[in-house]
Amino acid sequence: MTRELYHPVLDCFMRALPFAYRGQRREPGTVARFTVEGECGGSWHLSREAGGWDLIPAPTMDAASETRIPQEIAWRIFTKGIARDAAATQVRVSGDADLGGHVLRMIAIVG
DSSP states (O other), X not given: OOHHHHHHHHHHHHTTHHHHTTTOOOOTTOEEEEEEESTTOEEEEEEEETTEEEEESSOSSOOSEEEEEEHHHHHHHTXXXXXXXXXXXXXXXXXXXXXXXXXXXXXXXXX
């Protein structure tokens, strides 16, 4: 894994967040942070707006949840390469657990 190659893949996968969260009802202004841990990772922020969820560059308020995913399994989560239960044992969610944990249901590309 190199940042040059893996980070763009993760960034592409994270663009599925607004679609994956479309059924998650929260108050407008709610923010969820997703961090892929490791030198290839990064953080992405999802904000609930009046019309749905949007990716935002940096929130102006605290996140309602933060989900931390090891970079070694991130791609596997989003491509059906690891069982949801197995991934859940390695992913840490703080704050709103239902909101943060919903990412384990996201499929960015069929593997």
